Amino acid sequence: MAEAVTYLEAIRQGLSEEMERDERVFMLGEDIGVYGGAFKVTKGFLERFGKDRVIDTPIAESGIVGAAIGASLMGMRPVAEMQFIDFISCAFNMITNFAAKSRWRYGAGVPLVIRGPSGGGVRGGPFHSQNPEMYYVHTPGLKVVAPGTTRDAKGLIKAAIRDEDPVIYLEHKYLYRLPRIKEVLPEEDYLVPIGKAALKREGKDLSLITYGAMLLHCLDAAEALDKEGVSAEVLDLRTLLPLDADAIEATAKKTGKVLVVHEDTRTGGIAGEITALINERAFEYLDGPVLRVTSPDAPVPYSAPLEDYFLPNAAKVIEAARRLAAY
Amino acid sequence: MAEAVTYLEAIRQGLSEEMERDERVFMLGEDIGVYGGAFKVTKGFLERFGKDRVIDTPIAESGIVGAAIGASLMGMRPVAEMQFIDFISCAFNMITNFAAKSRWRYGAGVPLVIRGPSGGGVRGGPFHSQNPEMYYVHTPGLKVVAPGTTRDAKGLIKAAIRDEDPVIYLEHKYLYRLPRIKEVLPEEDYLVPIGKAALKREGKDLSLITYGAMLLHCLDAAEALDKEGVSAEVLDLRTLLPLDADAIEATAKKTGKVLVVHEDTRTGGIAGEITALINERAFEYLDGPVLRVTSPDAPVPYSAPLEDYFLPNAAKVIEAARRLAAY
Amino acid sequence: MPKTARARKNRQERTSGHGRSLDRARLLDLYYYLMLNRLVEERLSALYRQGKIQGGLYSSKGQEGISVGSAYALAPQDVLAPMIRNLGSMLVRGVRPVELFLQYMQKEGSPCKGRDTSLHFGGIDRGFVPPISHLGTLIPVMAGVALAGRMQGKDLVALTYIGDGATSTGDFHEGLGIASVNRLPLVVLIENNRWAYSTPVAAQSCLVDLADKARAYGVPQGVADGNDVLAVYEATSRAVNLARAGKGPVLLECKTMRMRGHSEHDDAWYVPEEEHRFWEKRDPIQIYEKHLLKTSVATSSDLKKIEQRCLSEIEKDLSAAESAPFPRPESCVEDVYAPASDDSEDEPAQPRRLARRS
Amino acid sequence: MPKTARARKNRQERTSGHGRSLDRARLLDLYYYLMLNRLVEERLSALYRQGKIQGGLYSSKGQEGISVGSAYALAPQDVLAPMIRNLGSMLVRGVRPVELFLQYMQKEGSPCKGRDTSLHFGGIDRGFVPPISHLGTLIPVMAGVALAGRMQGKDLVALTYIGDGATSTGDFHEGLGIASVNRLPLVVLIENNRWAYSTPVAAQSCLVDLADKARAYGVPQGVADGNDVLAVYEATSRAVNLARAGKGPVLLECKTMRMRGHSEHDDAWYVPEEEHRFWEKRDPIQIYEKHLLKTSVATSSDLKKIEQRCLSEIEKDLSAAESAPFPRPESCVEDVYAPASDDSEDEPAQPRRLARRS
Ligand SMILES: Cc1ncc(C[n+]2csc(CCOP(=O)(O)OP(=O)(O)O)c2C)c(N)n1
Numbered sequence A, B: 001m002a003e004a005v006t007y008l009e010a011i012r013q014g015l016s017e018e019m020e021r022d023e024r025v026f027m028l029g030e031d032i033g034v035y036g037g038a039f040k041v042t043k044g045f046l047e048r049f050g051k052d053r054v055i056d057t058p059i060a061e062s063g064i065v066g067a068a069i070g071a072s073l074m075g076m077r078p079v080a081e082m083q084f085i086d087f088i089s090c091a092f093n094m095i096t097n098f099a100a101k102s103r104w105r106y107g108a109g110v111p112l113v114i115r116g117p118s119g120g121g122v123r124g125g126p127f128h129s130q131n132p133e134m135y136y137v138h139t140p141g142l143k144v145v146a147p148g149t150t151r152d153a154k155g156l157i158k159a160a161i162r163d164e165d166p167v168i169y170l171e172h173k174y175l176y177r178l179p180r181i182k183e184v185l186p187e188e189d190y191l192v193p194i195g196k197a198a199l200k201r202e203g204k205d206l207s208l209i210t211y212g213a214m215l216l217h218c219l220d221a222a223e224a225l226d227k228e229g230v231s232a233e234v235l236d237l238r239t240l241l242p243l244d245a246d247a248i249e250a251t252a253k254k255t256g257k258v259l260v261v262h263e264d265t266r267t268g269g270i271a272g273e274i275t276a277l278i279n280e281r282a283f284e285y286l287d288g289p290v291l292r293v294t295s296p297d298a299p300v301p302y303s304a305p306l307e308d309y310f311l312p313n314a315a316k317v318i319e320a321a322r323r324l325a326a327y
Numbered sequence C, D: 001m002p003k004t005a006r007a008r009k010n011r012q013e014r015t016s017g018h019g020r021s022l023d024r025a026r027l028l029d030l031y032y033y034l035m036l037n038r039l040v041e042e043r044l045s046a047l048y049r050q051g052k053i054q055g056g057l058y059s060s061k062g063q064e065g066i067s068v069g070s071a072y073a074l075a076p077q078d079v080l081a082p083m084i085r086n087l088g089s090m091l092v093r094g095v096r097p098v099e100l101f102l103q104y105m106q107k108e109g110s111p112c113k114g115r116d117t118s119l120h121f122g123g124i125d126r127g128f129v130p131p132i133s134h135l136g137t138l139i140p141v142m143a144g145v146a147l148a149g150r151m152q153g154k155d156l157v158a159l160t161y162i163g164d165g166a167t168s169t170g171d172f173h174e175g176l177g178i179a180s181v182n183r184l185p186l187v188v189l190i191e192n193n194r195w196a197y198s199t200p201v202a203a204q205s206c207l208v209d210l211a212d213k214a215r216a217y218g219v220p221q222g223v224a225d226g227n228d229v230l231a232v233y234e235a236t237s238r239a240v241n242l243a244r245a246g247k248g249p250v251l252l253e254c255k256t257m258r259m260r261g262h263s264e265h266d267d268a269w270y271v272p273e274e275e276h277r278f279w280e281k282r283d284p285i286q287i288y289e290k291h292l293l294k295t296s297v298a299t300s301s302d303l304k305k306i307e308q309r310c311l312s313e314i315e316k317d318l319s320a321a322e323s324a325p326f327p328r329p330e331s332c333v334e335d336v337y338a339p340a341s342d343d344s345e346d347e348p349a350q351p352r353r354l355a356r357r358s
């Protein structure tokens, strides 16, 4: 019977299955071919799919995304890798102005996927640990996904490749090879729908809304809170744009107390948008303020004690959850 | 005695006064010298300050901002113009990764100003009407200001140039020559402090929190609401980063009902952040949900009937305010 | 190395056109498009002055030979990405004046439903990719079009334009870099009209010939007289053939002059009078008229007839556009995303094969 | 035009160094820095293997001659921006090993307080500008440094480095474009070590000499043997003089080979063995040693002494760094903005004059 695979292996499987299934799918990026990618996500792809479908590019993120856009307009399904997601900033204009607006402007959809390793916890410092989601969540025309489990990682990359619109796929490098989240994946071809959150734990006293690597910390926190007699529900957003407003509304109405947890920095982070949605849709149900546990407003630091202080963790979630529960 | 000047003239005065006062201040951008800028903001500057301090550049926004960063590190005070603020997207990486993080990384402040015409209402279409504030509000290390009055336009550009950190100065092109907001400005050298909101109208029933060109619509709405017996307070944020959380908290606690109005698109707009701040600081004082009137989640359309439908206006603010007042 | 060698070979070659390869019908065709380009734009600026058009309106007066001559050199399967001064290229590719009037008057039936401005419309199905305002972006995008065409076994060439000013953008460099190492069938036509808004080309680059930028990529280049439609046609044909033969990308500079302001609101006071006078004598339409008469391909009455035809087509199309309704206000929030039905969940997992041309 | 002419003149010139301009003390100085560069990096990788350093560690093994020779050619007022393989340049500019150990071990006293990685520290006050990870960005930034220096009447030259791979970035193009039309005193040294991570230079560009990219800007260029520290010193001196004389920017390519993986975790299995073997014979330190002995500038015991000196300095500095404390956790949220006291409100409105060097 099948064995448990890593989050990284799940992404690799999803990519290669879609390349097998659909000849329109191809990949481009820096060091993805011969080398198989900085994190080895596309290891073996060059040998398997050939150099026409696994293209090593010069160092030119805007050029890479631009070329992906052109190929997409021609009916292909490009998947562009950013060696670290931090470098997506160099393609910001191409993504937000060319890819995001073409369908609305004149009806030309630009299905493509831009993926890369995001997030901290690996001593990457300010330029190899970023969480750029909000720059794209604030851009109509894009979709943004951020899987927190191995199963979702595979199902979402496949859904992203099949989607008719441009999708930013954020894979969290801290989860890549984390033994704890290895999973046995379904034999059959499955997708995780974009735009649907998942309730990863049922609870009745309060809701933890999160995504990405923070899911683990929220589940740990929920476990610990349970022992204190606080029943916490954990909603994994999985897709950040479009947000699953119905799922957010449902859990807010159910528990009446919401704590949003994200690794991204605080000001302008997605917790604000979620708080606004809850205000609009479930205000009367609130038994306390919507609170947030996030990284502080600073770049991601390198030094171990600094990064450990900087990133949210179970302890911080528990502490905030207690305050909220006591409310 | 002095005569009333336009918003655009106020910016020009602020810029030239600072160039007079401080030899470290210089300008660079496309067509700002000989031509005096696409909107004539720097008209006459070349003649007055010479070509070493008013530099026409090639079409290269990332290069322009990069050069401004280098000059700033050398102790100069560069002011870079984006011909339309929409093109700031090409400099996104330089701004968010180089300028924003240098002080934190190794103690080198990067005082510089990036300014340009933002906003809609002039039939500019999707690439000459953008409101890019949130991309920078979500970036620690930057400051973002967006004046809504002629007096603030001058006081904030001067404060931005004297600030020790990089400031994005958003001037709303719809206000540039609007006769209605012409003002007689103080004779003396004055600044409008960055980080301080201003109560532009006192009220007791509900608070309209806004900035930029939406200030006018909110004041009109407040006027109309007053006739209906609804007393609306209008808080002009003026600075979007750092937000004046104390002023936001104060008005929320005072009226208990808050409506946030911004021209920027809805999802991930600053209304979310403000809602989160109010939740954290004034939850018990709320007599209703924090609501928002914003542009919808789409690019800014060109055609008159479309753009008129797209942009917030007094009527939309009044309608939402009524709902909130009735709450 | 061969590439640099080839670059050198092509380097100095200045093309002057003779149009030997074109029969009478096609020679008159060129004249029709030149004239239609000129007259449509004249009508558009009249509408602008009447306040029937708002926002940016960018004239290609004096540059029509570049748009028409280059687009005319393409094969049907080729893909073209016009810039805002390439209205003529779009006409050659089948765009009708009515679409342009609808577009500029922001009407319901306009190709982009009144959402976007100027020449920002089209689509692969019609053989072109419209620009966004951000200059330089089309170079990487058209590199991707060329790449996809090769994958799909179409033997297409991608052609796009870039101004002298926009060659300073990072995207120009990144796009040509990717195209060069992949030998993509891409032709980048530099429309050097001596000005970028108010900025003269000398303030944009230290080069005399912007075509020399090809030397940074080791790719072929050429320089042509942009005011000679036949020279442009022939230089483009050669560039397209090189690109199709896998020797691309190719950088082709066409020298010309922007005869009006950057956009309608700009009277271009900053352009020296002599410069303007010098180029007035080199109007591409007059030059081509003389050529057609001298080579007795056409009589002046033939040409008058063509001009009349253009004028009547314009009248017809304009009145159609004027009477057209404005778009539904609420339509501006539609089409941000594909309709849900197209979405992944519903797409069958059947294998997809590339449709290759046999 | 003169610029292109000059570019041609400088074009083919390959520099081979003789160091005639350097006296014995300075020749031995160069050896000291080469050796210190090599030994510090060897110690850093040992620490990495011991798990005392996490994250990226980028070796300049085989490229030390470029960092040391180029930095040594600068005048005190010049500003240098190192890349991640230019540890040697920083040593020449006065950085001590202890700072590097503190930095890589993320300690409190590290130049960037444990916040940023690798060589990302420094400051104008010490004569350099540190990079961010995003490649290419230093070119426009150093153009701005050169521009400011000219405004301030300092006659400084700005020197920065860029890898063969990073010359593909848009910022490289935009920075050189702005520098060229303003004739800025900027020297861009292309460190062509044949590889960009796993990507060979042939997959990055069609050029044989990346210095040819200067032809796109009409600026001077040069090519030097990067494994000959004296050749680098002399080529850089010439480039710096050109730039200082207002003939810049200058593009100088130094040919070399990356002798280790992209970073410590990478064993560079993708590099052909012959290529590696070929370059092993060209180790810049061995080459320079031979030269010093052959020209009897030094005896082998002189050189041994220098090596000993480096080793003991490293020991001393390392133990200092190892015993240093880690930073206060909460310090990571400090210094995002200037302290309020520096803020605009308080700044006096007195006129400010530029401090010019008399
Ligand atoms: C990235 C970017 N920066 C600035 C602008 C504003 N702008 C529009 S057209 C123009 C001048 C373009 O000159 P050129 O490339 O020579 O084209 P031309 O107008 O002469 O056809 C400028 C600066 C823009 N559209 N895009």
Ligand SMILES: Cc1ncc(C[n+]2csc(CCOP(=O)(O)OP(=O)(O)O)c2C)c(N)n1
Pocket (backbone or CB within 6 Å): A030, A059, A060, A061, A083, A084, A087, A090, D085, D133, D134, D135, D162, D163, D164, D165, D166, D167, D169, D191, D193, D195, D196, D197, D258, D262
């Ligand atoms: C804009 C950007 N894209 C991608 C990367 C990831 N990256 C770091 S180093 C490197 C290779 C650089 O090669 P080269 O410029 O030749 O410098 P070298 O490592 O050989 O010194 C890459 C792709 C980056 N740092 N910045």
Ligand SMILES: [Mg+2]
Pocket (backbone or CB within 6 Å): C163, C164, C165, C191, C192, C193, C194, C195, C196, C197
């Ligand atoms: Mg031009």
Ligand SMILES: [Mg+2]
Pocket (backbone or CB within 6 Å): D163, D164, D165, D191, D192, D193, D194, D195, D196, D197
């Ligand atoms: Mg390299």
